[in-house]
Amino acid sequence: MEALPTPPARIADVAARAGVGIATVSRVVNDRGNVAGPTRERVLEAIRALEYRPSSVAQNLSLKRTLVIGVVLPFLTEASPIERVRGVVTALASSPYDVALYDVESADRQQRAFRLLADAHRTDGLLLVSLIPPDEEVRRLRAASIPCVLIDARHDGLPSVVIDDIAGGELATQYLLELGHRRIAFIGDKPADPFRFQSSRDRTIGYERALESAGIPIRPEYVREGTQSRHVARSIADELLQLPERPSAVFAASDVQALGVLEAARGLRIDVPEQLSVIGFDDIEIASYVGLTTVRQRLFESGQRGAELLLQALAGQPPPAHVETLPLDLVVRGTTRPAR
Amino acid sequence: MEALPTPPARIADVAARAGVGIATVSRVVNDRGNVAGPTRERVLEAIRALEYRPSSVAQNLSLKRTLVIGVVLPFLTEASPIERVRGVVTALASSPYDVALYDVESADRQQRAFRLLADAHRTDGLLLVSLIPPDEEVRRLRAASIPCVLIDARHDGLPSVVIDDIAGGELATQYLLELGHRRIAFIGDKPADPFRFQSSRDRTIGYERALESAGIPIRPEYVREGTQSRHVARSIADELLQLPERPSAVFAASDVQALGVLEAARGLRIDVPEQLSVIGFDDIEIASYVGLTTVRQRLFESGQRGAELLLQALAGQPPPAHVETLPLDLVVRGTTRPAR
DNA sequence: AGTCTGGTTGGAACCGCTTTCATGAAACTT
């Protein structure tokens, strides 16, 4: 009993079978307008018999919407964007919208994605994660009145969900200062990255600001940069920890890098936290397992919140706040301790 | 200079401006058919001036396709499905297809997703991850000729990408046996889960088979089940490690659970691997950091391969192999050691 | 009994694109 490929029923088939006009079928399907009881029954019967499902593509064309929200983000490889996506998916789960994912590792991928954004009909709304759209595209989006919300990025005139990276940098550094540390090193992201915004740079500023207000001079040899990877961070930390005057604490701009620092310390037989305090940023899942002290940024929530804002915009309400700043929390675990 | 919301140009606008028919514009846009040089130029000029982008929704309706591949999966919260999605996204990056994500944590979400699958027009193809579709839906899919590939799941008549869980269970257990362990415990997934396939059960079978062929009787008190979480695994391991005859090795059906075992051991001051060997399954990212010995399954590759198979099916080629089994590798790290 | 009113209904236009098909002009035959 092989089910042969039957073309799916169209609205006209249903109408014919029920002996009514297509308009009536549409009314029944969408529960709109007045349809007399018996008529409705006949239509429903026909729908059941034919296993009719309205073609969403046709609906989309007719209603000029797609019920798709595009999520554009770089580095799907990393833990943090994924957390954000999870937030987005969760927030959109109870909405009628689907989530389309666009990963833009490379520049041409980004090109492609933005070309797509420019297609005024592919998505109803856009969520850009850790990505700053070119002005040109923003203009197009606006012209096509496609709402767009940024997550972990800013752009004039677009609503966004962000954190205060400067404050975060200060928070971490101040905590180390309170613990009595004076020789505090910093490992940041390499800002050369074409996509990267200035999160890391801002965290550096926070770091410097905290040191300054504590009256501690900034030592250039304590401030390093490398790509966002454990491996690179490890080798940077290796150098750092073999300086004549070894830092007693390291603030890494991300947990991933902090893990690299921990590895380096282990390799050099430097006990953490006895001889070295380490603090990270993000609070990714591994952090809790390893017991890493860190600055938690609410990744999941950022996605969720961004999606909510977009949903509001889609519902016709103008986005309430232009820039929404999510709070940061210091999560003290086992890799930090008062300086001796 | 505010860009006011101008309705996007339609094909008719372009045609009017270029002084040609819409058919000609379509030909130029799709690079199909013959269009005289000068005419083409005029059309291109008009397209440029009007910033015309064909509406993909309209194209979809006309061409009866969507260029969307739906990826349905439960537990986006966990590390392994995400790795698979990454594989899918990567494989599909250079294709014209977009990826729509459907997370189906709860039963009604699953309901919704399958209802969606049944909509013959929303996606061109489907990738089901760790999910077995009801026969009814499979029938519908076939009737609508929507190709569908399963990843980490099987269903008669649908191509799938899987691993040999039995062999994996044997692999892990045999390794422990080779190390001289005789008291080997097993912690598996709770099979009560409505979505869950029988991966965990199969791994149990592999475990039992390995013990049997080594002539070692299976002790029921050594075989436990709990939900896929570190927390639950930890408490199970807690009990296990306080049995009168404590096992010398534990095989956990997933790395996440293995991490729970490590925690339990730490809590009980049982040294790993000196006093207890632990082996996991999956090889998620944390595993390498923690130095967990495990059975690697190629998650990323499973997504990638599944997407490739689907692409082939979409291109009209029937899927070559019905069930594709990905290899498993034993990854020896620091949590296993010969029995004393 | 005749007109009004309001709920039901179906025809037809429209959403924006692709593609078939007919048409006319240009190029080629014989």
Next chain:
DNA sequence: AAGTTTCATGAAAGCGGTTCCAACCAGACT
């Protein structure tokens, strides 16, 4: 020079829905 191809082109018919609008019908009202 007349007939036959070939090529470029546009009108129109889908694709499968939604919705405006006019037509119809029954009961309510005068």
